[in-house]
Amino acid sequence: MDRFTRFTGLAAPLRRSNVDTDQIIPANFLKRVTKTGFEDALFYGWRQDPDFVLNRPEYQGASVLVAGSDFGTGSSREHAVWALRDFGFRAVLSPRFGDIFRGNSGKQGLLAGQVSEEDAERLWAAIEAQPGVGVTIDLVERVATLGDLSVPFDIDDYTRWRLIEGLDDIGLTLRDEPRITEFESRRESWRPKTLPVK
Amino acid sequence: MGKTLAEKVWDDHLVARGEDGAPDLLYIDLHLLHEVTSPQAFDGLRMAGRPVRRPDLTIATEDHNTPTLAIDRPIADLTSRTQIETLRRNAQEFGVRLHSLGDVEQGIVHVVGPQLGLTMPGITVVCGDSHTSTHGAFGAMAFGIGTSEVEHVLATQTLPLKPFKTMAVTVEGELRPGVTAKDIILAVIAQIGTGGGQGYVLEYRGSAIRSLSMEGRMTICNMSIEAGARAGMVAPDETTYGYLKGRPHAPEGADWDAAVEYWNTLATDDDAVFDAEIFLDANTLEPFVTWGTNPGQGASLSDSVPNPADIADANERAAAERALEYMDIAAGTPLKDIHVDAVFMGSCTNSRIEDLRAFASIIEGQTKAEGVRVMVVPGSARVRLQAEAEGLDKIITAFGAEWRFAGCSMCLGMNPDQLAPGERCASTSNRNFEGRQGKGGRTHLVSPLVAAATAIRGTLSSPWDLAQESASSAPVPSLQGGGR
Numbered sequence: 001m002d003r004f005t006r007f008t009g010l011a012a013p014l015r016r017s018n019v020d021t022d023q024i025i026p027a028n029f030l031k032r033v034t035k036t037g038f039e040d041a042l043f044y045g046w047r048q049d050p051d052f053v054l055n056r057p058e059y060q061g062a063s064v065l066v067a068g069s070d071f072g073t074g075s076s077r078e079h080a081v082w083a084l085r086d087f088g089f090r091a092v093l094s095p096r097f098g099d100i101f102r103g104n105s106g107k108q109g110l111l112a113g114q115v116s117e118e119d120a121e122r123l124w125a126a127i128e129a130q131p132g133v134g135v136t137i138d139l140v141e142r143v144a145t146l147g148d149l150s151v152p153f154d155i156d157d158y159t160r161w162r163l164i165e166g167l168d169d170i171g172l173t174l175r176d177e178p179r180i181t182e183f184e185s186r187r188e189s190w191r192p193k194t195l196p197v198k
Numbered sequence: 199m200g201k202t203l204a205e206k207v208w209d210d211h212l213v214a215r216g217e218d219g220a221p222d223l224l225y226i227d228l229h230l231l232h233e234v235t236s237p238q239a240f241d242g243l244r245m246a247g248r249p250v251r252r253p254d255l256t257i258a259t260e261d262h263n264t265p266t267l268a269i270d271r272p273i274a275d276l277t278s279r280t281q282i283e284t285l286r287r288n289a290q291e292f293g294v295r296l297h298s299l300g301d302v303e304q305g306i307v308h309v310v311g312p313q314l315g316l317t318m319p320g321i322t323v324v325c326g327d328s329h330t331s332t333h334g335a336f337g338a339m340a341f342g343i344g345t346s347e348v349e350h351v352l353a354t355q356t357l358p359l360k361p362f363k364t365m366a367v368t369v370e371g372e373l374r375p376g377v378t379a380k381d382i383i384l385a386v387i388a389q390i391g392t393g394g395g396q397g398y399v400l401e402y403r404g405s406a407i408r409s410l411s412m413e414g415r416m417t418i419c420n421m422s423i424e425a426g427a428r429a430g431m432v433a434p435d436e437t438t439y440g441y442l443k444g445r446p447h448a449p450e451g452a453d454w455d456a457a458v459e460y461w462n463t464l465a466t467d468d469d470a471v472f473d474a475e476i477f478l479d480a481n482t483l484e485p486f487v488t489w490g491t492n493p494g495q496g497a498s499l500s501d502s503v504p505n506p507a508d509i510a511d512a513n514e515r516a517a518a519e520r521a522l523e524y525m526d527i528a529a530g531t532p533l534k535d536i537h538v539d540a541v542f543m544g545s546c547t548n549s550r551i552e553d554l555r556a557f558a559s560i561i562e563g564q565t566k567a568e569g570v571r572v573m574v575v576p577g578s579a580r581v582r583l584q585a586e587a588e589g590l591d592k593i594i595t596a597f598g599a600e601w602r603f604a605g606c607s608m609c610l611g612m613n614p615d616q617l618a619p620g621e622r623c624a625s626t627s628n629r630n631f632e633g634r635q636g637k638g639g640r641t642h643l644v645s646p647l648v649a650a651a652t653a654i655r656g657t658l659s660s661p662w663d664l665a666q667e668s669a670s671s672a673p674v675p676s677l678q679g680g681g682r
C-alpha cells in the first residue's frame with residue numbers, strides 16, 4: 001500500500017446523500033474473481049446517464065470525491081472500495097460514512113475523511129465555480145484546500161497512522177514477522193503438513 | 199482457575215497477545231481453500247507481490263461449483279467454470295496443493311480435511327467457509343473467515359482476532375435407536391435460536407456426545423454456525439484417536455505418542471468456568487425436523503407445525519408467519535403429513551461413509567415413493583469409492599435413487615443440482631433458507647435416517663414409522679450408524 005501524506009488532485013462533487021454500497025457497485029459485479037478492474041462497475045446505474053457528474057468532461061481524472069451524508073451505507077461488500085480505488089479515487093470526503101465502508105476504506109488505502117455539512121456545501125460550490133482546480137488533501141494536517149478555501153476533515157488517529165505509514169492489515173501483521181518466525185520454530189513436528197503428498 | 203478446551207487451544211497459538219484492546223495474533227495450523235472465496239485473496243497477494251507464506255499448511259479442493267454428473271465434461275455455467283479455472287491457476291502459481299474434480303481426494307472441503315488426517319486435536323483451522331466449524335469435532339479450534347482474512351492467512355499464516363466467549367452445551371443420556379447426532383444439533387438450535395451462540399465457541403459435552411462417533415460429532419460441530427456460534431468443539435478422546443490413527447497425514451511413531459500426550463491435556467479443567475451453559479436431555483429426544491426457513495424453526499417429527507399466534511416474541515412470530523407462507527404449509531399440520539418432492543442425502547453435514555451406511559440400511563430392499571426424486575451425493579471421491587466397495591451404490595440405485603459424484607451439490611444453488619421453484623425437499627444439509635437449494639425451493643432439514651424413511655414413504659417420516667407399518671413386532675431395521 002502506498003504511503004499517504006499529502007497530494008493534490010481533481011475533485012468531483014457528488015451532490016447526493018445516502019449513497020449505499022449497492023449504488024456504488026451493484027450486486028451483479030460481485031461474481032468476478034479479481035480484486036481489481038472494477039472501474040467500469042463504479043456507480044454503474046448512474047453512469048448510464050450522460051449528465052451524471054462523473055461523465056462530465058470537467059471531472060475526468062478526478063481523484064477526490066466530495067459526497068453527501070451517509071456515504072457507503074448498506075451491504076458490507078469490500079468491492080465498493082475497490083471500485084472507487086480502481087476508478088482513480090484516493091480520497092472521499094463526506095459528512096458521515098457507513099461504518100463498515102469506513103473501516104474497509106482504511107484497510108485498502110482509500111482516505112475517508114469526515115467534513116461538516118456546511119464545509120461539504122462550500123467544497124461543492126468551490127469545485128463547481130472553478131472546475132479544473134486541484135484540491136490538496138493534507139493528511140498530516142487533516143485539511144483539504146481548494147484555492148483560498150481550507151476545510152478541516154476528521155479521521156481517527158489509528159487509520160491516519162496506517163495510511164501515513166502505508167500499512168494494510170497484512171503489512172501491519174508483518175511488522176511482527178520475527179515473532180511469527182519464532183513461533184514457527186517452536187511448532188511441534190506432529191502438527192499437520194499438507195505437503196508433500198504421501 | 200482452570201481453562202476450557204477452547205482457551206487452551208487459543209493460548210497455545212498466541213503469536214502475540216493484543217494489548218490495550220488490540221486483537222490477539224493467532225497462528226493458523228491448517229488453511230483450507232475452495233474456489234468461491236479464494237480468488238480475490240490470491241489476487242490481493244499478486245497485487246502486493248506477496249507469496250503464500252506456508253503452502254505446506256495450505257490445501258485446496260473444488261466443491262461448491264462442481265457438477266455431480268458428467269464430471270469429465272467442461273462446466274457449462276460460465277461463472278462456475280471461471281471460479282474453478284481461477285483456483286487451478288492460483289494453486290499452480292502459488293504452489294498450493296489442489297484436489298481437482300476427478301482426483302481421488304477431491305470433495306467437500308470439510309470432508310477432505312478430516313479424511314486425510316489433516317484435521318487433528320489442538321490445532322487451529324480456518325477456511326473461507328462458515329461450516330469450517332465441522333473440524334472442531336476433533337478438539338481443534340476451527341472457524342470460517344472472510345476473503346480478506348483468507349488473504350491475510352495466506353500471506354502471514356496468522357490472524358488478528360479477539361478471543362471468543364465460551365458456552366458449554368451439555369447433552370446427557372442415551373439416544374434411542376433412530377435418533378442421531380443431527381437430531382441433537384437441530385434440537386440445540388431450536389432451543390437457543392439462530393443467534394443464541396453469537397460470539398461463542400460451543401463446547402459439546404456430556405455422555406451423549408461422548409458416545410457419538412467422529413462422524414456424529416462432525417455433524418454437530420458443523421451446524422454450530424447455524425446457532426450463530428463462531429465454532430463448536432468436542433474434547434478429543436479414544437474415539438478421536440481411533441479415527442485419526444493411520445490416516446495419510448496423521449502423526450506416526452514418536453510424533454504420535456507426543457501428540458497423544460499433549461491431546462490428553464486439552465479437555466476442559468474441572469474448575470474452568472464457561473461464560474454460558476445449556477443442557478439437553480438425550481433420553482427423551484426424538485427425530486427432529488425443521489418446518490420453517492431457518493435452522494432454529496424445528497420440532498420433533500411427532501409434533502405439528504406450530505401456530506405463529508402462540509409465539510410470544512413479536513419478531514419470531516412474524517418470522518414464523520413468513521416462513522409458513524414461503525414453505526406453503528398451514529399451522530397445525532402434523533409434520534408427518536408433509537409430502538416431499540425430493541430427498542437430498544449429502545452435504546458437509548451428512549455425507550460421510552457412516553451417513554451413507556445409515557441411509558442404505560433403511561432403504562435396503564425397499565422401493566422409493568413414487569414421484570419422489572432421491573439424490574445421494576457422497577462428500578468426497580474417497581467416500582464414493584468406499585461406498586461402492588461396500589456395495590452401497592447398488593442398494594441406492596436398486597431403490598431408485600440417483601448415485602452422484604462428490605461435491606456440495608444440492609446443499610446450495612451454485613451448481614446444476616437445484617430444486618425447481620415450489621419443490622419441497624427433505625435434506626440432510628444444514629441450511630433451510632429461502633432459495634438455498636434453488637430459487638423458490640423449500641427445504642426441511644433432516645437426519646440421514648429420516649431422509650431414508652421419507653424417501654420410502656413420500657412424507658416426512660422416521661424409521662419408527664416404518665417399523666410400525668410393518669405391523670409386526672419385528673425390530674426396527676438396523677439402526678446402527680447414522681452418527682450414533
Ligand code: SF4
Nearest residue numbers: 329545546606609610
Ligand atoms: S456442503 Fe453446503 S454447507 Fe458444506 S461447504 Fe458445501 S455449500 Fe457449504
